[in-house]
Amino acid sequence: MSDAYLALETGDVVEANARSPGQARGELVFTTAYTGYEESLTDPSYEAQVLTFAYPLIGNYGVREERFESDRVHPSAVVARELTDDVAEWLQSEGVPAVDGLDTRDLVLDIREGGAMKVGIAAGPDATPEAAKAQLEDCPHMSDLTDIGSRVSVAEPEVHGDGDVDVALVDCGAKGSIVSSLVERGATVHVLPYDTTPAELAAVEPDVLFISNGPGDPANFEAAETLVSEFVGDLPVAGICLGQQVVARALGGTTEKMDFGHRGVNQPVLDYDSGRVVMTTQNHGYTVAEPGDLEVTQINVNDDTPEGLDSEELDVITRQYHPEANPGPHDSLDFFDDVLALASSRTTVTAD
Ligand SMILES: NC(=O)CC[C@H](N)C(=O)O
Structure with missing residues (x-):
């Protein structure tokens, strides 16, 4: 049973598995990088974005602080086909919602066709599609974040x-x-x-x-x-x-x-x-x-x-x-x- 929802600007709501609970919103983007998830997740340039990994398995060589680019995780949420427990636990400890178990190929095609778009996410035992949609409605445009x-x-x-x-x-x-x-x-x-x-x-x-x-x-x-x-x-x-x-x-x-x-x-x-x-x-x-x-x-x-x-x-x-x-x-x-x-x-x- 799904316990996470992504509400997209296309009007679609995608079901997923919650790996780190919480609600979040941001600009949905994807990276094709197959390594470097620790560096990407701590890169301040991802602030206020929801990062989708196009590569299907993220976390297969653990999580080490020496590879961090800053002292915290910057994307407001993380999306992958499969996250290892190491990465899911790291994101939980940082309070950053994360979901997996969805077809990220579809999501990447949506972004390629529709452009980077806003997304609302709700993940965890109490998550509902409505909560994800409410996050989407509250999501500002990237360019309106004047004091980012x-x-x-x-x-x-x-x-x-x-x-x-x-x-x-x-x-x-x-x-x-x-x-x-x-x-x-x-x-x-x-x-x-x-x-x-x-x-x-x-x-x-x-x-x-x-x-x-x-x-x-x-x-x-x-x-x-x-x-x-x-x-x-x-x-x-x-x-x-x-x-x-x-x-x-x-x-x-x-x-x-x-x-x-x-x-x-x-x-x-x-x-x-x-x-x-x-x-x-x-x-x-x-x-x-x-x-x-x-x-x-x-x-x-x-x-x-x-x-x-x-x-x-x-x-x-x-x-x-x-x-x-x-x-x-x-x-x-x-x-x-x-x-x-x-x-x-x-x-x-x-x-x-
Ligand atoms: N990595 C960066 O410095 C990103 C620059 C800028 N925010 C952009 O998205 O184009």
């Missing part, structure tokens, strides 16, 4: 590492492995709140301004956009995922919502300069539509959307995918070397 940054950012600045290059990482929901990728390469990383002001940024005396990944609509990260507009040209600027979108918007570009986005660990990206295609990890539902003052240097082979933007004149480099590769292929880790090289060459030029 406050749910995922540090409240106070933090410093990590003790290197020669000072990176100001504006935390719009940063993954932990972005910080560690920079620290491992010899940076001091100043993790700053998403609403940092230009004066607060200047006080850090950074060598590079780096805008992190993060959840929701990039249009809702106006403070970060202001930082880029104010400091570009004076400081090298880098960004990952939401960071690329914010940087493009600050430099005269535009962003738009995609139908169902890119979420997985095998998204092919063509680099125009080298002619090489690399495999990348991705998690985004918005894309840069117009790059403004930036040049598109990399594109997604599947749909030609911009994956890398650059301005040699302004010392800007950004990536739409996740070069920190947690989880996922390590093909693009050299992005972090490129960012730090930009900062070091700037330091030398200024000293001369």
